[in-house]
Amino acid sequence: MKKSNIIMLIAALLPLGLFLFPLWRITLEAPQYPIPLAMNIHINDFSDVHPHDIKNINLMNHYVGMKYIPEAIPEFKIFPAGIIITTFIGLIIAFKGNYKWFLYWFVLMVLLSSAGMYDFYIWEHDYGHNLDPKAIMKFTNPDGTVMGFQPPLFGSKDILNFRAHSYPRLGALFLGLGIAMSLFAYFVGKKHYKNS
Amino acid sequence: MKNILKLTLTILSALVALTSCNNSGKSDSRSGALAGNVAEKVYVAPGEHDEFYAFISGGFSGQLSVYGLPSGRLFKVIPVFSQDAEKAYGYNEETKPMLNTSHGFVPWDDSHHPDISQTGGEIDGRWIFINGNNTPRIAKIDLSTFETTEIIEVPNSAGNHSSSFVTENTEYVVAGTRFSVPVPQKDMPISEYKGNFKGALSFISVDPEHGHMDIKFQLIMPGFDYDLSHPGRGKSHGWFFFTTYNSEEASTLLEVNASQNDKDFIAAVNWKKIEEYVNNGGGTMVPANYAHNIYDEDTHTATSTMKKEVLTVNPLDVPGAVYFLPTPKSPHGCDVDPTGEYIVGNGKLSANLTVHSFTKMLDAIENKKFAGDAYGIPILNFEDVLAGSVEQPGLGPLHTEFDGKGNAYTTFFISSEVVKWKLGTWEVVDRQPCYYSVGHLMIPGGNSQKPWGKYVVAMNKITKDRYLPTGPEVTQSAQLYDISGDKMELLLDFPTIGEPHYAAGCPADLIKPRSKKIFKLEDNKHPFAAKSEADTKVVRDGKTVHIYMTMIRSHFSPDNIEGIKVGDKVYFHVTNLEQDYDVPHGVSMIGANTSELLIMPGQTETFLWEPKQEGVWPFYCTDFCSALHQEMQGYVRVSPTNANTPLKWSLGEDIE
Ligand SMILES: [Cu+2]
Numbered sequence: 001m002k003k004s005n006i007i008m009l010i011a012a013l014l015p016l017g018l019f020l021f022p023l024w025r026i027t028l029e030a031p032q033y034p035i036p037l038a039m040n041i042h043i044n045d046f047s048d049v050h051p052h053d054i055k056n057i058n059l060m061n062h063y064v065g066m067k068y069i070p071e072a073i074p075e076f077k078i079f080p081a082g083i084i085i086t087t088f089i090g091l092i093i094a095f096k097g098n099y100k101w102f103l104y105w106f107v108l109m110v111l112l113s114s115a116g117m118y119d120f121y122i123w124e125h126d127y128g129h130n131l132d133p134k135a136i137m138k139f140t141n142p143d144g145t146v147m148g149f150q151p152p153l154f155g156s157k158d159i160l161n162f163r164a165h166s167y168p169r170l171g172a173l174f175l176g177l178g179i180a181m182s183l184f185a186y187f188v189g190k191k192h193y194k195n196s
Numbered sequence: 197m198k199n200i201l202k203l204t205l206t207i208l209s210a211l212v213a214l215t216s217c218n219n220s221g222k223s224d225s226r227s228g229a230l231a232g233n234v235a236e237k238v239y240v241a242p243g244e245h246d247e248f249y250a251f252i253s254g255g256f257s258g259q260l261s262v263y264g265l266p267s268g269r270l271f272k273v274i275p276v277f278s279q280d281a282e283k284a285y286g287y288n289e290e291t292k293p294m295l296n297t298s299h300g301f302v303p304w305d306d307s308h309h310p311d312i313s314q315t316g317g318e319i320d321g322r323w324i325f326i327n328g329n330n331t332p333r334i335a336k337i338d339l340s341t342f343e344t345t346e347i348i349e350v351p352n353s354a355g356n357h358s359s360s361f362v363t364e365n366t367e368y369v370v371a372g373t374r375f376s377v378p379v380p381q382k383d384m385p386i387s388e389y390k391g392n393f394k395g396a397l398s399f400i401s402v403d404p405e406h407g408h409m410d411i412k413f414q415l416i417m418p419g420f421d422y423d424l425s426h427p428g429r430g431k432s433h434g435w436f437f438f439t440t441y442n443s444e445e446a447s448t449l450l451e452v453n454a455s456q457n458d459k460d461f462i463a464a465v466n467w468k469k470i471e472e473y474v475n476n477g478g479g480t481m482v483p484a485n486y487a488h489n490i491y492d493e494d495t496h497t498a499t500s501t502m503k504k505e506v507l508t509v510n511p512l513d514v515p516g517a518v519y520f521l522p523t524p525k526s527p528h529g530c531d532v533d534p535t536g537e538y539i540v541g542n543g544k545l546s547a548n549l550t551v552h553s554f555t556k557m558l559d560a561i562e563n564k565k566f567a568g569d570a571y572g573i574p575i576l577n578f579e580d581v582l583a584g585s586v587e588q589p590g591l592g593p594l595h596t597e598f599d600g601k602g603n604a605y606t607t608f609f610i611s612s613e614v615v616k617w618k619l620g621t622w623e624v625v626d627r628q629p630c631y632y633s634v635g636h637l638m639i640p641g642g643n644s645q646k647p648w649g650k651y652v653v654a655m656n657k658i659t660k661d662r663y664l665p666t667g668p669e670v671t672q673s674a675q676l677y678d679i680s681g682d683k684m685e686l687l688l689d690f691p692t693i694g695e696p697h698y699a700a701g702c703p704a705d706l707i708k709p710r711s712k713k714i715f716k717l718e719d720n721k722h723p724f725a726a727k728s729e730a731d732t733k734v735v736r737d738g739k740t741v742h743i744y745m746t747m748i749r750s751h752f753s754p755d756n757i758e759g760i761k762v763g764d765k766v767y768f769h770v771t772n773l774e775q776d777y778d779v780p781h782g783v784s785m786i787g788a789n790t791s792e793l794l795i796m797p798g799q800t801e802t803f804l805w806e807p808k809q810e811g812v813w814p815f816y817c818t819d820f821c822s823a824l825h826q827e828m829q830g831y832v833r834v835s836p837t838n839a840n841t842p843l844k845w846s847l848g849e850d851i852e
């Protein structure tokens with residue numbers, strides 16, 4: 001097997017790490033939570049970082065009329081299927097395809113990941129803006145519009161008395177490495193092709 | 197003779213008072229320039245934690261208080277033997293059984309000597325035990341929740357003072373009677389005390405897994421007063437030592453009549469020998485009546501069981517198990533050093549401190565060097581067991597603790613000071629005044645083979661000018677000394693709850709990581725728990741009504757209840773649905789003859805309300821829990837006894 005194909009093989013397998021490790025984490029810091037509240041987002045699940053974190057996030061968020069974080073979302077079925085399919089395609093490419101296919105797989109993965117991120121953003125936006133009209137507390141922005149409580153897509157942001165952090169976790173690293181390696185496999189394969 | 201003694205004591209106290217004035221003068225001048233330095237030594241910056249936990253008995257408050265060292269900050273008062281409206285202990289239906297005794301519901305006691313459980317002679321931080329002195333009881337407090345989880349009453353006992361000290365693997369907690377009484381109790385002339393009254397020394401076994409207590413045996417001793425006790429440790433593990441006074445067996449005017457003998461005794465009890473005797477079927481089971489109360493953390497509920505018999509042992513039936521060591525004069529404290537070799541008997545009326553040697557004691561027993569016997573129990577010769585004495589260290593020695601570095605620290609009540617002396621050479625090394633009239637003192641781990649000899653806490657009976665006046669009664673207090681150097685240094689005064697008798701301490705790291713933050717809702721096995729709002733309901737059973745209620749930020753469910761009638765017995769079973777650290781909610785009902793309930797996350801508690809007037813009556817959350825705490829409230833409609841208002845309950849909708 002060619003060196004580039006071996007790299008592509010690893011690249012195709014790496015995203016499976018999403019089934020072992022969380023993809024993303026949202027953390028909420030405030031003085032009254034010396035241990036911050038945090039939730040992990042997995043490919044197929046939300047989970048507490050410390051016991052009962054999600055329950056406590058829900059309890060706190062209900063003051064401003066935010067919905068409870070659902071037990072499950074449709075994405076929890078779509079994303080795992082997507083990853084299994086793309087891994088399968090990646091494996092076929094690694095065994096059968098030439099280096100050009102590595103690049104196609106790379107593009108496919110970048111597109112799918114971007115779509116995933118966009119979907120995540122939509123979800124976050126809805127969660128942070130679609131508030132109960134009977135909310136106990138209502139806040140407006142300086143310009144008079146209703147304040148939203150959307151956590152950042154990536155990075156840190158102040159929301160009322162909380163500082164919210166949103167960062168990728170190990171699962172995302174596996175996905176990112178897999179994508180990057182497919183590009184690397186493409187260049188290795190291209191170089192090999194030109195030399196031979 | 198007595199008058200001369202009194203006179204001498206008075207003169208001596210006056211002299212000592214003068215010298216202590218000098219001492220305090222000196223320490224004042226020292227602290228003037230270095231005051232900042234001293235303050236730094238007790239300063240625990242905001243957000244930082246103390247190095248040690250100190251558990252200081254609450255004396256006549258019946259409770260146990262938790263302080264941090266070196267800051268002296270009060271963290272909690274743990275209710276043990278007394279009802280506590282703040283925590284509903286002894287008021288709610290779940291903890292009422294904890295205060296049940298053979299005398300009925302006794303919601304008060306006099307708590308004296310806390311002692312932390314040990315493993316291999318070292319403090320393990322699992323449980324702390326404390327005695328109820330007045331209605332003899334021993335309580336166990338679980339240090340993961342800081343809640344009293346078990347109380348056992350001690351029959352045939354009165355004035356449960358020489359307790360609750362634990363052996364080095366927590367095999368036993370001991371409960372020795374201060375007052376001898378007829379055993380079993382009966383109607384008889386008090387003047388026939390001598391020879392007829394008995395002193396029970398109870399050995400209470402502790403289950404190594406759950407800590408459950410059980411009276412393994414009671415040693416029925418001659419009718420002296422058994423004052424304090426300490427387990428042997430290291431080489432003397434397997435023995436227990438009890439100081440006695442009133443070996444005269446007087447029953448009236450004891451201040452005179454019990455101070456006649458030049459020497460009283462330390463009773464040395466080989467409990468391993470008696471345990472073996474008992475395990476082989478020895479001892480006599482006798483009728484008794486005593487309560488054993490256990491709090492179950494899963495059901496959040498205590499149960500009280502009356503026990504009907506107890507195993508007694510006559511010391512004469514186990515030869516070689518009990519000896520008397522003559523000790524001058526009315527010894528109070530009985531303290532064993534970390535090596536287990538030295539047994540210090542602090543004779544309250546003695547000018548010197550008497551220290552016995554365990555090795556010499558064994559040797560004297562081996563060679564049968566007896567000076568006689570008391571009711572058949574061999575008395576050893578004073579000289580044969582004496583390791584040495586500290587000559588004229590102060591006035592009125594009470595208690596001794598050890599720093600694990602070969603030094604002992606003894607409190608002197610009359611001369612009001614802590615005196616540091618060396619084991620083996622018996623020389624006084626240092627002394628520091630107390631403010632005032634010090635009783636016990638405590639070094640963290642002091643009652644173990646591994647003391648943390650960094651601080652000593654002295655517990656004072658009187659404070660007079662030390663604090664802002666608050667009427668005729670001034671707080672009792674503790675004083676913290678740094679003992680890490682050659683000289684002791686007074687760092688801090690801090691007030692205490694009730695009269696502090698004794699204390700136990702240990703490094704915070706032994707307890708802090710195991711501290712429970714919430715009760716898991718899924719583990720709640722309370723028979724009346726409602727684990728979600730869907731489970732809430734109101735059930736009538738004749739004139740009894742059970743309300744299965746929940747609480748969460750910031751509402752009760754249900755919050756509107758109708759169909760309650762005058763004369764009903766209404767039980768509010770309230771479950772806190774929160775699962776977040778330090779988010780309890782409270783609840784109270786107008787006219788309820790009980791305290792509010794303060795319910796921890798995941799816990800269920802119950803209070804009884806017997807409405808006596810018709811109307812619509814509010815209940816509300818008593819603990820400021822959230823931004824909408826003031827809105828956390830509800831109503832109960834009470835109809836006349838003969839009304840037929842249907843039973844209804846709701847949340848978030850109008851009932852009608
Ligand atoms: Cu509340």
